[in-house]
Amino acid sequence: MPSDLVVRPARPAAGWALLSSELSVLFRRRRTWAMLAALAAIPILIAVAVRLSSSPPAAGEGPPFLDRVTQNGLFVGITALVVSIPLFLPLTVGVVAGDTIAGEASLGTLRYLLVGPAGRVRLLFVKYAGAAAFCLAATMTVMLAGALIGAALFPVGPVTLLSGDTVAVAESAVRALLVAAYVTVSLLGLSAIGLFISTLTEVPVGAMAATIVLSVVAQVLDSLSQLDWLHPWLFSHYWLGFADLLRQPISWASFGDNAALQAAYVLVFGALAYGRFVTKDVLT
Amino acid sequence: MTRTWQRWLPALVVPTLIGAGALVNASQAGATVDLPDRTAAQVLAMIGESSVDALSGTLEQTSDLGLPELPTEATGAGGGTGTGGAALELLTGSHTARVYLDGPSRLRVQVLDTLAERDAIRNEREIWLYSSADNAATHIVAPADQAPADESADRTTDEQTMPGHVGTPAEVAEELLAAIDPSTRVTVGTDTVVAGRSAYELVLTPRTTQTLVGSVSIAVDSETGLPLSVAVTARGQDEPAFRIAFTQIDLSTPPAARFEFTPPPGATVTELVPDLPSAIPESGIPGSTTLLGIGRPTVSGSGWDAVVEMPLGLAATVLTDSPLLEQLTHATAGGRVLESALITVLVTDDGRILVGPVPPERLLAAAGTR
Incomplete structure (x- = not known):
């Protein structure tokens, strides 16, 4: 995965060269690897803990799907995603997205990346594409690490969906990839918010913290029933809706709603980031 | 200065367009x-x-009965509160369900919960209830004579x-x-x-x-x-206190596989034998109502202001001891009253329960006249 993204066929156009250099810088950083390793540790910890515990978890105990893990190792990835969606994934995405512009500004490398106003727009696109690529890498890391450790420690067989129907291993792999795609899309809105905040400051830690705090605030607001008119507008509202892909037949409604909502966030905060970044005085 | 202004233009236009689009979308819904x-x-x-006898659709149910917000553990499907909890759970908040219907004797209802699902499947005489949260299935085989009765129920009104x-x-x-x-x-x-x-x-x-x-x-x-x-x-x-509506509907026949259910491996399967034609599977032991000493209901009044009264017997102590009831009701002369936008419930101190779509004063009056 990460390596695939780096060796994307580069056209001579400067945009693609910039993108491939951005991706290779991002995925060569030790911090990126440390975060991906921490994410991969989540399913491994879950699987090892369940394997070592003397009594298998009862139905309804612990995080959702935990009781299914002992019957079918393929659920480890899904359980790990449920666990990491509220905090770990937004945390890592916030770090990457918050660092995009502010990181370059604090290092003093931003002015060298910019030639003219067109260069700024291109840089924004490239930076956002890098953050989006990290979203995909982070989700796939959790999912793949979960599938691998689950297959190593537990039996693998037909998967029971939420509706009580069972599907074969091949179809369950397709469903797992769909879930990973859903979670990746879910994080795109947060990445756009991080990109915008990153244009506001030259202190990358501040932008990272603000992005992560926003993701927590959105989830807290989402749990207050007094604000239910606001809920469909919160970027975290559909985060756990990936369960709709584990029903029989698949319910695509939440996938569509989620994609539309995230697209709106990307457009709004992309436009804000554009407004801020092209008018920003980066040379002083 | 003008150039600066122009560059902030997208940041103004995009949210406006999205807001306008959302508004247009919302107004088209109605x-x-x-x-x-x-x-x-x-x-x-x-x-x-x-003459619709086959459909697949999505139902959305919303309730705004003005009841206090309940802790989810108390109302959750897997909670220990049993039927009362499940019924209360349906009265608060909103639910989405998918419905598949093929003829009078094949039906599947899927209640879509967050990260979970509850299914009820009827295929001819086979009835399955499945809850993914506790991975439990209940199997009921309906008595043979019941099926044709159900079949014609709609037609013979x-x-x-x-x-x-x-x-x-x-x-x-x-x-x-x-x-x-x-x-x-x-x-x-x-x-x-x-x-x-x-x-x-x-x-x-x-x-x-x-x-x-x-x-x-x-x-x-x-x-x-x-x-x-x-x-x-x-x-x-102005807003409905209770609403159930299709959000999506398709009148073609659903695939037959939709009505076939085999309990997944590892699920706990309970076999229920209905010995009463009207046994409600969820109530556990059929006939438990008589065990608890619940009497026959009497109805006073008719139409929209009818009040149903039922002696509760032993069940009254179960009800009044429940902390959930404590939370929902308030004390009044002679009992405890649960007030909601549509239904008022009065549990009297002498062990009767009165229910009606009426203001509490009328319930108290009905309780006093007996």
Whole structure:
């Protein structure tokens, strides 16, 4: 995965060269690897803990799907995603997205990346594409690490969906990839918010913290029933809706709603980031 | 300066466009259509003539009964509160369910919860209940004689209302209207769109002011006569207190596999043998109501302000000891009252329960007269 993204066929156009250099810088950083390793540790910890515990978890105990893990190792990835969606994934995405512009500004490398106003727009696109690529890498890391450790420690067989129907291993792999795609899309809105905040400051830690705090605030607001008119507008509202892909037949409604909502966030905060970044005085 | 202003333009335009798009979308959801005018009797007859026997659709149910927010553990499906908890859970908050129907004897309902699902599947005489949260399935084989009774239940409503005489749906509708006219005003409201289908709106308004119910409105599909939504509005409120509506509907026959259920490996399977024709599977032991000493209900009043009274016996102590009831009700002279937008419940200190769509004063009066 990460390596695939780096060796994307580069056209001579400067945009693609910039993108491939951005991706290779991002995925060569030790911090990126440390975060991906921490994410991969989540399913491994879950699987090892369940394997070592003397009594298998009862139905309804612990995080959702935990009781299914002992019957079918393929659920480890899904359980790990449920666990990491509220905090770990937004945390890592916030770090990457918050660092995009502010990181370059604090290092003093931003002015060298910019030639003219067109260069700024291109840089924004490239930076956002890098953050989006990290979203995909982070989700796939959790999912793949979960599938691998689950297959190593537990039996693998037909998967029971939420509706009580069972599907074969091949179809369950397709469903797992769909879930990973859903979670990746879910994080795109947060990445756009991080990109915008990153244009506001030259202190990358501040932008990272603000992005992560926003993701927590959105989830807290989402749990207050007094604000239910606001809920469909919160970027975290559909985060756990990936369960709709584990029903029989698949319910695509939440996938569509989620994609539309995230697209709106990307457009709004992309436009804000554009407004801020092209008018920003980066040379002083 | 102008250039700066121009560069912030997208940041202004994009949110405005998205906001406008969302508004247009929302207003289209309640768009009005102009259907040929029909009288209330004609719309009622359409329901009677409805021949939809296969569909797959998504139902959305919302309740705003003005009940206090309940902790989810107390109301959750897997919670220890049993039937009462599950029933309360349906009365608060909102639910989405998918419904598949093929003929009178094949039905599947999926209640879509967050990260979980509850299924009820009926395939001829086989009935399965499945909950993914606790991975438990319940199997019931319906008695053979029950199936045909169910099969004709929908079709024979007209025969039941008028024994010995089978009228056309139009005649039945006229007679039904005449029968309920003293208590209810039936009108045809504005034409609406429900789940993308144009529909007539049948509005039932109680003539009495002694009830909490303001109006009941039923959207009837203009093509097939299938009721698409039911909304109950409390007196003096604009938004429905209870609403169940299709958000998406497809009238083609669902695939047969949808009605086949095999409990997944690892699930706990409970076999239930219904020895009473009307056994409710969830209540656990059939006949438990008689064990607890719950008597036969008596009804005082009729129509919209009817009050149902039931001696509770032993169940009263179970109810009054429940902390959930403590939380929901408030004390009044002679008992505890649960007030909601549509229904009032009074549990008296001498072990009776009174329920009715009426203000609490009427319940207290009904309790006192006995």
